Amino acid sequence: QVRLVESGGGLVQAGGSLRLSCAASGSIAGINAMGWFRQAPGKQRELVATITSSGKTNYADSVKGRFTISRDNAKNTVVLQMNSLKPEDTAVYYCRADRSVLTFWGQGTQVTVSS
Secondary structure, eight states: OEEEEEEOOEEEETTOOEEEEEEEEESOTTEEEEEEEEEOTTSOOEEEEEEOTTOOEEEOGGGTTTEEEEEETTTTEEEEEEOSOOGGGOEEEEEEEEETTEEEEOOOEEEEEEO
16 A cells, blocks of 8 residues: 655645645555646546656646656655646645556645635
8 A cells, every 4th residue: 555645735826836745655666657636626637747757757738837746766755846826726636656557646735826
């Protein structure tokens, strides 16, 4: 089992920045991709950004140029730096880790961007 704990959410004004962190613990050997997804009220959960163990990244078009995902394999953490935040970025952000055919999720952290 892999445990994922997110931190760093909160309330910020439009144009501001937030930094989300996700720490993985437990059976972390073999984790390949890690990433961030988000779910706004009434909407489906969607990909924000992912990063593989080799550092290959993938971003949703809506966040390209504003968000940056990074990973510290030694510390088993993944960080999402969010800049130039917009009200439409408001959502619960979830950390995700993939290990072989298994997927693990964190409990989520709320990000609210006021206009």
